[in-house]
Amino acid sequence: MEFKELDPILHSQLRLAVVSLLISVKEAEFTFIREKTNSTAGNLSVQLNKLKEAGYIAISKQFKDNYPQTLCSITPEGINAFEKYVNALQSYMKP
Amino acid sequence: MEFKELDPILHSQLRLAVVSLLISVKEAEFTFIREKTNSTAGNLSVQLNKLKEAGYIAISKQFKDNYPQTLCSITPEGINAFEKYVNALQSYMKP
């Protein structure tokens, strides 16, 4: 039983939290994610873009009550990657 | 159910693999760890020292058959940190 590779995109506390969150809610606002993950806006902005680049989440921007609004949702690839990551983690957990 | 903090010392693929390994074997040689974790000697050397600095493992050096031998073993704090880390991970896994 060897140690499986851990997807570097998901092996980041904040990105993992974002994906974990999006899997349960299916769609979430930037500000909601920031609150739930206790992250700074700058860090979150960067990490959301990395997840988007990887194809793990989709980002759409619009205006709501005159303010800009960033909506995020997970993609099928994101769900798949998350499941693989969790599975790989098992190889480190059971001694 | 919030996202728990992930101990940065353990949130590294190689360091996590090392600790996971040491938990099951109680003592291991440098070369054995390098093989099992598929890491380079340089990287492993650095990460072992970080684990030692953190108090998670103990390192003892001796000679065996004329060659230097580095032995590593987990400490009680290391076991504790590993258990906490695994526990914290649960908060990211079940949506």
Add this chain to the structure above:
DNA sequence: ATAGAGTAGTTTATTTTATAAACCAAATAT
């Protein structure tokens, strides 16, 4: 109407980490 504070982010700079490359000392093989 305008100064000041607040919202919702992005961009840039800095620090930290991880990884790779180079190196060292001694042992063994040719």
Add this chain to the structure above:
DNA sequence: ATATTTGGTTTATAAAATAAACTACTCTAT
């Protein structure tokens, strides 16, 4: 005796995470 291998460490470079600064507006109170 010189070349290669073992068992590492140290130093340099690349990548990542985080913090600080900035943009572009909006709302509120004067």
